[in-house]
């Protein structure tokens with residue numbers, strides 16, 4: 001059980017014309033861990049997530065989720081199987097309340113959607129689940145507020161709540177701390193870690209903030225020009241000379257402290 005692989009890619013590939021955005025990436029993600037993908041801008045991280053979630057089809061290779069081949073499944077199918085996906089861009093309904101945003105996410109992505117007739121009882125279940133999630137992400141007090149009135153940090157929490165609402169097993173978080181004031185980052189990361197641990201979930205994280213990645217990841221995959229440059233624990237990555245040269249440079253020193 002300790003070594004259960006929840007997600008595996010085998011030589012997954014995506015070309016855009018002549019550009020190879022994801023170049024034969026093979027990784028294994030252990031269940032119930034936090035696995036980060038790092039790499040410079042344009043390394044292919046977001047495209048890789050798009051392949052995993054079914055937002056994009058690979059041009060080569062295979063993807064397995066819990067042993068099942070999901071290579072060609074579209075996003076609504078991967079969502080039903082238990083893969084939750086966030087986007088770099090904000091994905092909220094600005095003129096709905098916090099609770100409505102979360103509830104809609106339960107309804108849209110719940111395992112039993114596509115029903116034309118939603119009973120009152122089912123609606124109440126979604127409502128209850130939305131409250132539960134609002135509490136989990138620390139937004140119960142803001143539940144009746146319109147999403148657009150929330151400060152940026154709270155909007156990022158709401159996005160997390162919307163991913164969490166249908167209770168996915170694997171969360172794909174693409175730069176969840178992007179645009180946040182640095183003093184708000186630890187709180188969001190603590191929240192993500194709590195969700196991962198308490199909910200026995202697997203989290204894959206794309207993150208630019210090296211301090212965040214080093215402090216919270218069980219494992220790190222470094223991408224560079226579409227390919228995997230290195231993989232290992234935070235200590236292994238911090239000590240990896242190829243990574244140091246190609247990417248981390250002066251941003252992160254070997255003692256494991258951020259230089260900036």
Ligand SMILES: Nc1ncnc2c1ncn2[C@@H]1O[C@H](COP(=O)(O)OP(=O)(O)O)[C@@H](O)[C@H]1O
Nearest residue numbers: 016019021039040041042043044045046047048
């Ligand atoms: N839909 C697309 N069409 C053409 N090129 C794309 C598309 N999406 C991404 N790319 C290119 O693929 C490369 C990887 O991009 P991306 O996955 O967004 O990198 P990252 O998230 O690591 O910054 C970049 O060169 C980018 O311009």
Ligand SMILES: [Mg+2]
Nearest residue numbers: 045046047088
């Ligand atoms: Mg990206």
